[in-house]
Amino acid sequence: MDISSQIKAAIENEIADAVVVVKPASHGHFEIDVTSQEFAGKSMVKQQQLVYGAIKDLMAGDSAPVHAVDRLRTKTP
Amino acid sequence: MSLEPAMKERITSIIGKSDVVLFMKGNRMMPQCGFSGRVVQILDGLLGEYDTVDVLADPEMRDGIKEFSSWPTIPQLYLKGEFVGGCDIITDLYNSGELHTMLGQKAPDRTVPNIEITPEAAARFREFLERSPDKALTLSIDARNQPSLGLAPPQGSEIVAESNGIKVLMDLGTAARAEGTRIDAVEQNGGVGFRVDVAPNAGAAAAPAGEVKQVTAGEVKKMLDDGEKFEFFDVRTPEEQEIAKIGARLLDEEATKYIETLAKDTPMVFHCHHGGRSQAAAEHFARLGFTDVRNMAGGINAWSAEVDPDVPRY
Incomplete structure (x- = not known):
């Protein structure tokens, strides 16, 4: 499974109704859009923490497959 | 994990x-x-x-x-x-x-400063911006009134000034220092560059530039030999200190807290490898109100060259 699909799967696994769009930017860098009802009533930081929490294993360590998320957008449907 | x-x-x-x-x-x-x-x-x-x-x-x-x-x-x-x-x-x-x-402070002044972009500079900026339509021109002026220009995606919260049809985005701190700033296009090494003139004393928020005196390695040696009372700090990393040291205290978190307890007129000397990092550290403490702050010009490298060749150079 390529890294974009791994990111998508990890987020969907953590946030039940998430609609996830992952766009690879430069090497190891990604742009992520997530839409979910889960975000309702949460601050922007809390929304982003949910997503980062879901993909933390992909971002951990020096040789992590995901070096950086260049842009993360979260919204409710 | x-x-x-x-x-x-x-x-x-x-x-x-x-x-x-x-x-x-x-x-x-x-x-x-x-x-x-x-x-x-x-x-x-x-x-x-x-x-x-x-x-x-x-x-x-x-x-x-x-x-x-x-x-x-x-x-x-x-x-x-x-x-x-x-x-x-x-x-x-x-x-x-x-x-x-x-942080429990009063709401800041978001007044848009008056800045001037000359028509020549505006024409150059327009070319850049047409090539990068998702970016905006940014201006940053730090607490020492050092300006820098950049192109970056807008974040949405910046303060926006405009001159000759060019929008300039800046943060709150810059906006407070930017009143009267003039941006012009200049010839530079055969190409075109920009010159940013920050109006002196424009920003009420600008920290007073602390005064840092320069001392030579030889002068510091003499101060030590004479038993002069002063605080001596090493701004390098612990790894560098292992390679070569001249008795100054490593400027770590603990040393920083210690400095905060000192009287503001305590004489202090800072050194690093070549004098750049220690100058920055010295300026920091001068801005905090310390009045007798000195930088050892040339750093420990100058010490090896001028005072004691037994101190390893690296």
């Missing part, structure tokens, strides 16, 4: 001890990354004191705090034990004035 209970306890204790804690790369005097530096600049403008944790000095903390906050990047700011965000979020909160409120 999950967070060790011991690490979790450590972080909980750190963020419980102080109202404002910044997890960053480097420290206030010497941020080791641009994002950490930007947040330090913002916080320095708002607060005299706050705690920082250098994650570069502690790899377990570096991973631990990311896990603890569910946040993948450094810096990270905690206010009253609550995670606030990273560099972008802090910049937004600062520009919008929300950070002031969160």
